[in-house]
Amino acid sequence: MAVEQTPVVIDEDLCTACGICVNVCPKNVLEIVEDLHIWTGSMCKVARPEDCIRCKFCENSCPHFAISVLDSGIEATFQDSKGNTVTKSK
Numbered sequence: 001m002a003v004e005q006t007p008v009v010i011d012e013d014l015c016t017a018c019g020i021c022v023n024v025c026p027k028n029v030l031e032i033v034e035d036l037h038i039w040t041g042s043m044c045k046v047a048r049p050e051d052c053i054r055c056k057f058c059e060n061s062c063p064h065f066a067i068s069v070l071d072s073g074i075e076a077t078f079q080d081s082k083g084n085t086v087t088k089s090k
């Protein structure tokens with residue numbers, strides 16, 4: 001069975017369903033949905049993970065540090081201004 005892959009992970013214990021991440025996402029990936037298992041009665045869900053461009057606007061905007069945007073696993077190698085070879089994950 002295929003495992004659903006999402007680049008965005010939301011900590012249900014930290015999310016207060018404030019909606020900030022939904023508003024800052026440029027790709028409309030996130031939604032506030034009703035979830036009666038959560039103390040707030042609703043929370044943020046990753047509704048369209050395939051549209052995520054990993055910009056991290058949501059992660060950087062969440063006041064409760066409830067969102068993590070995962071690296072793609074793709075690495076880029078380049079030279080910095082001092083000629084050092086640097087490898088970074090995208």
Ligand code: SF4
Binds near residue numbers: 014019020021
């Ligand atoms: S910004 Fe953070 S606390 Fe607010 S809805 Fe999004 S994940 Fe939840």
Ligand code: SF4
Binds near residue numbers: 024026027
């Ligand atoms: S990383 Fe960017 S595109 Fe992906 S859910 Fe967050 S704000 Fe939206």
